[in-house]
Amino acid sequence: MASPHARKLACQIVRNQFGELVEKVCHCLVSKGQLFLSEISRLSEMNLSQLRNCLLVLMQHNCIQGFKLANEGASFGPTRYIAIVDHILHRIRFPKFLVGVCEDFGQEAEALVEGLLEHGRLTLEQLIQRCAAQAGKTEAEVETTLKETFASLVRAHYIERCPAPEPLLTLKSQDEQPKKKVSRTASRSRAAILAKIVAETEEHRILSAAAPMEAERFRVPASLAGFSTSSRDVESADIIDDSAGKKRKRDALEMDSNTMNAVDEKEVLWRVNYEECIRRLRHKLCIAQVRSRLDVGAGTIIAAMLEATRSLETKSKQKVSAPLFMDGITQAVRNTPEGRTMTMERIRGALQQMTSESLGFISRAGEGGSFFVVNLQRIIELAQRSEVEGIVLQRYGRESCRIFRLLSMKGHLEQKQISDRALVPLKETWELLFKLLKEEFVELQEISKAPDHAPSKTFYLWRVNLQGVLLHVLDDMYHAAANLGQRLAHELDQEQEILGLLKQLHQSKSSGADGKATHVTLTQAQHEQVKRIRRVATVLENSILKLDDAIMLFHDF
Amino acid sequence: MEDSSSRALIATALNRILDICRGTPEGVSNIALGEQMQDVSLTARAQAINILLQKHQLQVFKHGDTLMYKEQSREEAGRLKGLQPEDLLVYQVIQAAKNDGIWTRDMKRETNLQQPQIAKAIKNLEARKLIKAVQCINNKTKKVYMLAELKPSEKITGGAWYSGQEFDAEFVNVLKEQCLQYVLKEGIVTLEHVANFVRKSGLTKEELHTRNFKQIMDMLVLDAEIEEIISTGTGAFTSIPPDTLCFRPSSNRIPETSAFTNVPCGLCPVLHQCTDDGLISPKTCIYFQEWLKF
Structure with missing residues (x-):
């Protein structure tokens, strides 16, 4: 289960976007885990028809997933629901997703994805209708190009078929039950972390049970199968086509293509594949990291390698990219505008540099090390570490940051050793260490030589547990993001009067053209007020987006 | 008569003892002394030793369980007189x-x-x-x-970094800053280069050891201002013998800002007590008020 403040943030997002009733339902699911319809009804004290509508909204926007437990193939009991906190949190990232799509596939694709993000799930027909209406053209005018773009987005895994609404989940052994109880009571102990992981895998299990098979998930509708745009798309489509089962399905499709076409366009629901959007942002971050740590050339090579192997990535937190031969790399690099002029020697040199032990951005794989893979996880870890160090530096100053880095590099140290190596006087070292200890950035271990644990006969060893630090900084960031959101809501609430006036003013302006002008004017002070609230809103909104970049780095990458 | 003969005996014993002690500057044990002076009577030996001790010409000390004698230098003897x-x-x-x-x-x-x-x-x-x-x-x-x-x-x-009772933070900072500037200017340097630079610059009269410079450089590495690299002896390292520890400006400095610490919550000392409707809450937060004051 997600951390406490992530859950709070998720509820806040749902309230802002779908209103209080939906939030109530979401809150139940987010705080209690999996629930039956009857249980939600009891907890939220809502009547069933309202509740059903709320669930439908959440389902439509991919925020919850239903499932049934099955025993030996037969289902039993009513449907259970769980909230997908990650999907809810993705909602603040939609603008970032759209930027990525626009860069890759242009504005038309952006409009398509935007439609899907806005409505959650749509059929191809609905989507085309929406886009046509927005562009102010008839459907027939835009249909062909839209379908083409749609097909390429599906092939690039940006759009996927929606998961099954109520998949069957085979019952796991009973020993899982007691563990789940822990997650509800304990908060920050080790047991809690363990329980969290268990619960997370459970969520993962449900989601993967619901998702269609890989081949089915990104199967282009039969009516669009004819569109083959760039060579890359064909390539990636070929890879998916590899499975024999897929071919059989296509044969079956062709038999009754007309009815199938109609079904595909009118009934199959599509949604944005968040995983692919996140993957793109993750790659972008890795490229930026390598570029700033080494040089533009190295960044170009990494970018080319990731681009060439992206369609082969299947997991959301892939540790390494798919292997590439030297030839593959040079070809990929030469295909990019920045890499066209790079010499063979330059590419070889940069690869050599990046495979060196101290950097390890790229490793060799395969027999004899003839393949190269990008060490995505290592690059991400370096970025995370540097982000945490920045936070320690800002919060506690240069000396504390030095001590933090020393401990995270050297492992266990005594305070005398820390004082000597960090060149901080012993007494000050104590103070800084205890401050860091209080905020859980460092850990203290006592090893006593005597049974009475007398301080004079005890070694005090300090260390940094980076994984733990990452987890709790992440929770603090969720907390901060939720606070920013709440403050924004509060500020807007405070200025409701003036904002209402402003609305009236706009209305009167637009209706003023029709000749029936109502007189609404703002005083100087009110103008100032409007200016202020606009600035406040911009600052808060931008801060949330920037903070979210760090949250993604710690959680999604 | 007997007096003078015993006095002469003691005088010779005295000289013998001094001779023996001079032969072994690290000291001679009581037993060894006795063995080397078997011809002199125990009383004469004891008296001679007592006289020498009184005159501070001989020093007696314990080494483990044995008594040891050592000759006291003349100046030392003078100083200890009385x-x-x-x-x-x-x-x-x-x-x-x-x-x-x-x-x-x-x-x-x-x-x-x-x-x-x-x-x-x-x-x-x-x-x-x-x-x-x-x-x-x-x-x-x-x-x-x-x-x-x-x-x-x-x-x-406390070493070079202490002046009197206090840690000389000022001195350390100045030295650190100068060393950093030097590395930034030179690109790649060895520890020796840094030591020479500081000695020539006249930054300090304090005699600093190579060890001290290493401390400063290690600190800069911990601050991620510079990074360690081993010389290959080629390329940029042509003037440096291979396998020497070198320093160069860091390509990966600690970020000066972060999205988290740019908002008040990132620096807030009471974030963990902050709740939606509690005493500390984002609605009433003074840090927010300060931040959003335009």
Whole structure:
């Protein structure tokens, strides 16, 4: 289960976007885990028809997933629901997703994805209708190009078929039950972390049970199968086509293509594949990291390698990219505008540099090390570490940051050793260490030589547990993001009067053209007020987006 | 008659002892002395030793369980003239502690003297400027004693980074900043380069060891201002022998800002007590108010 403040943030997002009733339902699911319809009804004290509508909204926007437990193939009991906190949190990232799509596939694709993000799930027909209406053209005018773009987005895994609404989940052994109880009571102990992981895998299990098979998930509708745009798309489509089962399905499709076409366009629901959007942002971050740590050339090579192997990535937190031969790399690099002029020697040199032990951005794989893979996880870890160090530096100053880095590099140290190596006087070292200890950035271990644990006969060893630090900084960031959101809501609430006036003013302006002008004017002070609230809103909104970049780095990458 | 003959005997014994002691500057044990002077009677030997001890020409000390004798140098003998045996004992213990110094509590244990006796001896020795008291860096109230002419060890003074009792943060910072500027200017440097640069620059009169420079550089590495790299002897390292430890400006500095610390919550000391409707809440937060004041 997600951390406490992530859950709070998720509820806040749902309230802002779908209103209080939906939030109530979401809150139940987010705080209690999996629930039956009857249980939600009891907890939220809502009547069933309202509740059903709320669930439908959440389902439509991919925020919850239903499932049934099955025993030996037969289902039993009513449907259970769980909230997908990650999907809810993705909602603040939609603008970032759209930027990525626009860069890759242009504005038309952006409009398509935007439609899907806005409505959650749509059929191809609905989507085309929406886009046509927005562009102010008839459907027939835009249909062909839209379908083409749609097909390429599906092939690039940006759009996927929606998961099954109520998949069957085979019952796991009973020993899982007691563990789940822990997650509800304990908060920050080790047991809690363990329980969290268990619960997370459970969520993962449900989601993967619901998702269609890989081949089915990104199967282009039969009516669009004819569109083959760039060579890359064909390539990636070929890879998916590899499975024999897929071919059989296509044969079956062709038999009754007309009815199938109609079904595909009118009934199959599509949604944005968040995983692919996140993957793109993750790659972008890795490229930026390598570029700033080494040089533009190295960044170009990494970018080319990731681009060439992206369609082969299947997991959301892939540790390494798919292997590439030297030839593959040079070809990929030469295909990019920045890499066209790079010499063979330059590419070889940069690869050599990046495979060196101290950097390890790229490793060799395969027999004899003839393949190269990008060490995505290592690059991400370096970025995370540097982000945490920045936070320690800002919060506690240069000396504390030095001590933090020393401990995270050297492992266990005594305070005398820390004082000597960090060149901080012993007494000050104590103070800084205890401050860091209080905020859980460092850990203290006592090893006593005597049974009475007398301080004079005890070694005090300090260390940094980076994984733990990452987890709790992440929770603090969720907390901060939720606070920013709440403050924004509060500020807007405070200025409701003036904002209402402003609305009236706009209305009167637009209706003023029709000749029936109502007189609404703002005083100087009110103008100032409007200016202020606009600035406040911009600052808060931008801060949330920037903070979210760090949250993604710690959680999604 | 007998008197003069015994006096002559003692005088020869005296010279013999001094000769033997001169032959073994690290000291000679009582047994070894006896073996080498079998022809001299025990009484004559004992008397000769007593005279030498009185004249401070001979020093007696314990090595393990055996008594050892050593010749006292002439100047030393002059300085110690007229001291009481207790004073001498204390002096020897202090001398043995060298520049690490010794605490009065430890003196008591080593000499088996009473506290007032030791205090008196210290007073006498200090009055004659033979020993001095030095403040210990680890413990502000603890005083240790050592011979007046010795320079206190780093264990006592805290090393190059301490001036008097205090850690000289100013000095360390200036030195660190200068070293950093030097690395940034030069690109790749060795420890030796840095040491030469600082010595030439006249930044400090303090005699700094290579060890001290290493400390400074290590600190800069920990601050992620510079990074360590091993010379390959080629390319940029042509002027540096291969496998030498070098430093260069870091390509990966610690970020000066972060999205988290740019918002008030990232620096907030009471974030963990902050709740939606509690005493501390984002709605009433003064940090937010300050931040959003335009």
